[in-house]
Amino acid sequence: MSSIEQAFVQSLLEDQKRVSGRRLNEARKLELAFGGSYGHVEVKMGRTRLVAQVSSQVAKPRDDRPFEGLFLITTDVSSMASPRFENGRQTVDELMVTRLIEKAIRRSNALDLESLCIVAGQSCWMVRADVHYLEYDGGFIDASCIAVIAALLHFRRPDTSIDGSRTIVHTLDERPPVPLSVLHVPICVSWSFFDNDIIVVDADEAEQDLRIGSMTITINKDRDICQFTKAGKIPLSSQQIIECCEQAHGRAREITDLIHEKLKQDFEKRNRGNMGFDLAENDR
Amino acid sequence: MSRFEIYSPEGLRADGRRWNELRHIKCGINTHSKSADGSAVVEMGASKVVCIVQGPQEPETRSRVREKATLSVSVTVAPFSTTERSKHVTNDRRLQEMSANLQNLFEEAVLTHLHPRTEIVCSLTVIAQDGGLLSCCINAMTLALIDAGLPMYEYVSACSVALFDQTPLLDPNNVEETELASVTVGIVGETDKISLLILERRLGLDRLPPALELGVEGCKVLRQVMDKEVRRHGAMRLASRAE
């Protein structure tokens, strides 16, 4: 970013304004679209655009956790998103995205791993979520988290039954597929810090280049903080921190409702196509 | 793991502490005087971290030549630091994340603009782990940077707080940390404003304020302990120069 652009963005921020015309505590509008197959979600936030795909396969559980399934999230950024990213090399910022998504969704137990067990110690489902970044305009953490959790909610895995010692995986025509057991919906909200104690929510590309530090809160509708990361830069009083959490909670409620609304619409559309096919769907 | 009592109804924890008690803190400054520009060892209970600081010196790569000094932090965990001897993993994501967090935090406290086009290399080695790993690293790094004579605004101190139901427990050990959700709080100087806040487990929002309050108090005590050690060492140095 050129110095004159930096100065422009900074001077606007000091007047409580942003290049995009948003208020300092206003996040971008979220667009969410489900694809043709189960577990395919496209998320757009401003010009940031990414696709999450959830898939499953039968695998062997880990020896030390025989009653749990496996869950993997891959978030690799290629140069498709922006020429600033190098193919096949992870920078520290990309690493932080990976770690935060991991902590927000996997370590907060958003997916019930025990429900993925088929035969203890023998076989279980391996669920993986792959995030593909198509366009970069800041806010990868917030957008990826929404995409992954929406894809998990949208995904349906094949039903299984056990016949003696054999595990039978039923095709989608034989038995209606089963939704994953998602225990809660964590939503990430990121703040960016600028010089002169300016704090901004959901920064775009230019703002993210200029910022001196950041803070990410992951929270769900039930007011559980799943993850909180703030390292240095602007010191905040605990009052301010709680305020930020409340704001994040408000946004989490909005987004969770939006995801459920979109899910409902999508399954209504699907059910119209083939009557009674999706009986296994429950209204969460 | 068996269900023993983390916090008894009488208000005692498994290791005999009360809810607001820190573990025994032992810190040493200038512990590796021959091998580095600055060094420190911090022990918080059974956790022990050594920090070595080199610099400001010429940067190793050109990308680290900037308007301000670059802080490069690396964290190594000794394989014997836990009860279960772990295989040595290079490029552990968790440690890389921790280094990035340390770097971001200390950029706030160190006056990096006074040493442009230089690099400050901080190497942390975890000798023993018994909870509060990140806070132990932060405290060790503060002392080592002071020992290296780098200009800093204030002490950076950190400690963690676990939550047992509604009761916050200060400076949890490994057992408490695996059983309960905990937050690590870090402050710069003697303020109530929080610079670092890391939470990795699920925790109700309404349980956060008491934990933050207790964490900040713990940090202030740690700052005093560190200040005492720095003054003791400084007095010793002055005395030896006077001779």
Add this chain to the structure above:
Amino acid sequence: MPLHNSDGSAEWIAGHNGGDTRIICSVNGPIEVKTRDELPTMATLELVVRPVVGLPTIRETLLQDCTYGCLRSIVLRTQLPRSLIQIVVQVLDAGEPVEYTVYELVGAINSSVLALANAGIPLSGLVVAVCLAIVEGEIVLNPGVDQLKKSQSTHAVAYKVDNGPEEVRFRLVMCESTGLFTQNELLQVLETAEDAAREENKKMRSMIEQQVAESLAFA
């Protein structure tokens, strides 16, 4: 929808019976090249094919290699020495079982050619790929998933389209066949493929023409 951060992009969607193949491709270039990859007389061509599920495996390396071979024959690399052309092919929906690669291969080639044209990279012509299968002795163009599973062999065929007299305009650049088939059958496949490629070429050409017309500032 175009990708804003890339110099050129294209999306290739093939709906067939039982699946939808959706592939998106971005091209950045000519951009600065790392010293260790720099070629003094021509541009470095970097191609990455990324699967929809998981990390790239040997299967993606194969797709990458075949696509690279096709693109190398049309990109005028000597016109852009000491630079980098970066192509990323992202599969968004494979539309075929993992055992098969035809649709993804064809999609990777067609989308990257369109994206290269969109990025304004100098090309000597177009490469057009089509996929076929032999099912119960019959040659099927754009087979559905059921047909793929029943097929004896699958073929991804790419032709290079040059400007020039009719007899040299379509030349074979790639024929990737898997399965059992006779020499005769292969010749028949190539014949069918050439006709299909002519059709596909018309579509791709008009698409590029339309896009160029839209992007002209004085239009």
